[in-house]
Amino acid sequence: MATIHDVAKKAGVAPITVSRVINNSGYVSDKMRKKVNQAIAELEYVPNVLARSLKSKRTNTIALVFTDITNPFFTMIARGVEDTASEAGFNVIFCNTDESSDKENKYTQLLLQKQVDGIILVPAGSNTQSINIIQRQKTPLVILDRRVSCKNVDVIRSDSEGGAYQLTKFLIEIGHKRICILSGRKDVSTAEDRLKGYKRAMRDHGLADFIQCSYGRFTQESGSQQTKNIFSEKENCPTAVFAANNLIAIGTLITLGDLGFSVPDDVAMVSFDDIPENLVAEPFFTVVRQAPYKLGQKATQVLINRIKESRNEKTTKDFQEIVFPVEFIERASSGKNIDF
Amino acid sequence: MATIHDVAKKAGVAPITVSRVINNSGYVSDKMRKKVNQAIAELEYVPNVLARSLKSKRTNTIALVFTDITNPFFTMIARGVEDTASEAGFNVIFCNTDESSDKENKYTQLLLQKQVDGIILVPAGSNTQSINIIQRQKTPLVILDRRVSCKNVDVIRSDSEGGAYQLTKFLIEIGHKRICILSGRKDVSTAEDRLKGYKRAMRDHGLADFIQCSYGRFTQESGSQQTKNIFSEKENCPTAVFAANNLIAIGTLITLGDLGFSVPDDVAMVSFDDIPENLVAEPFFTVVRQAPYKLGQKATQVLINRIKESRNEKTTKDFQEIVFPVEFIERASSGKNIDF
């Protein structure tokens, strides 16, 4: 593989001149430029950005560390990040942690070694170890989708509590009292916040006695499992279920069917998060929908600003927490005006 | 940020000794090792892999260049690639081309500059420019999911033609004659192969006169559009539709509904590719299903072998084309024993 020296020799110039042509920096006469470009073409020269980055201290690469790209919610986030980063001249490395803090730590270590310019992190749990490491290396960092206990960091997320409140209130208003929530892991802020919103709505409407919470994970299997636990005893079953994410909702729907409950006739359902429209012929769930693409977009913008700040050694602006509103969509799963 | 020199100074050794500790290479006495490790911990030293890679000529990074991670088929491929690569100590960079050869070229250029150790490519079209560039830089390459005109390259893909034959034959055997196929772009091999398989099945069963093909793109919108084109004139409409991928299938299903056709009662449907099980409560489509995770896995294994070969300067084994079988699953969308 040709190096900048080979090109320089062939073009009869100094390596730095080649560098200037490649990077469009400094002054180069048209004559020189032409010669250099020709040499580049002839040698099929590909600049080595490792060497460039080693010298320039920037890789123009950011990383997105999240739980599982297989969940359409995160897939859309990934696209939002990639598109935005790409437009700004940044590359993206994606890392799936599968909700494991161990994997999260390993990946952040690796990413720091790779000298990424910045990291967008969806924390796997409440553990802040990787956050601390990233910050001690002074690598710009944005937290996405979930709250964390540290205060000195930017956070971009949706209004989980508000959305949960809205969904619960809706169920109450169409007549439900015995509403249960099936949520994710306790140490994941979105699971916690949705539960909080649910509880607040129940209390606000005098239904504190009917509060019934279940923790699990944000997966279809967990949705099934939690549903089995709650609906296996046929006495005093909830008349409505609030699934704390899309995958739980599907597990719940399937298992309710298996147990002989039909939705929404026997049990009403609402869910946080949607399945992307191009994957479903007839959307069924009443949901509160986040805007994952926009979340990814915003997180990337904030991160890139931080990166630019750090390059200019500007005084750091205050950290911000940006909370996106959610959108309520009523569909068939919640039924309506049901008599009990 | 501490460098290897800082660690060396602190530990009272030479930089190379630190290097040996980090990489577990060469001989280092336990005493030295301890001192070095302590210095590393105290300084929170993070090795710079750019410098390492510059010297060692390997980045332990591979790239997956594909069309759109938003399509669950490719999402699963991405997971297959990441998990396999990760296990072998490789990092993955993902690049979405959105079926644009332009973007494909730009990304491959960038990836070569980044000195990735290998590339897995799902070609955006029949253009082989990026393949040529990659090969001229002697970067190991594996083609995934689609055929290409070059012969000197490994290809991992599913049996599109066979699967299409199977689906078409199935429709014929349950009594359909007027079967149309809605496919993707003509210059994408999977669109072409599925069409071929369909045609061959039609001919083999004496239905050459009923062959009705439509090209478009592998998206929901295209599925809708193609369906509109074919079903807007109510005369001699097909009694069955073969959607060449999952997204087309959904667009078709929706639009058939809009046009007043019910599936499968008025029109039977089959489709290539499934929607992942954890995203759908009640799978509806009769499909031929690929194994995207395995495709990604296999492609990565083949690529990593090639990378190791190239490091050992071994004589290159012959290029292989690995074709995965597909799995037929009958569901409600195709109906059964319908009278015409």
Next chain:
DNA sequence: CTGTTAGCGCTTTCAA
């Protein structure tokens, strides 16, 4: 406008 010098942080090669 063009070039020289030095060095980014690491590891290979050779020597002790």
Next chain:
DNA sequence: TTGAAAGCGCTAACAG
């Protein structure tokens, strides 16, 4: 078992 020297390919800083 440890280290010194050299250099991977590039560019910042300075000089001309």
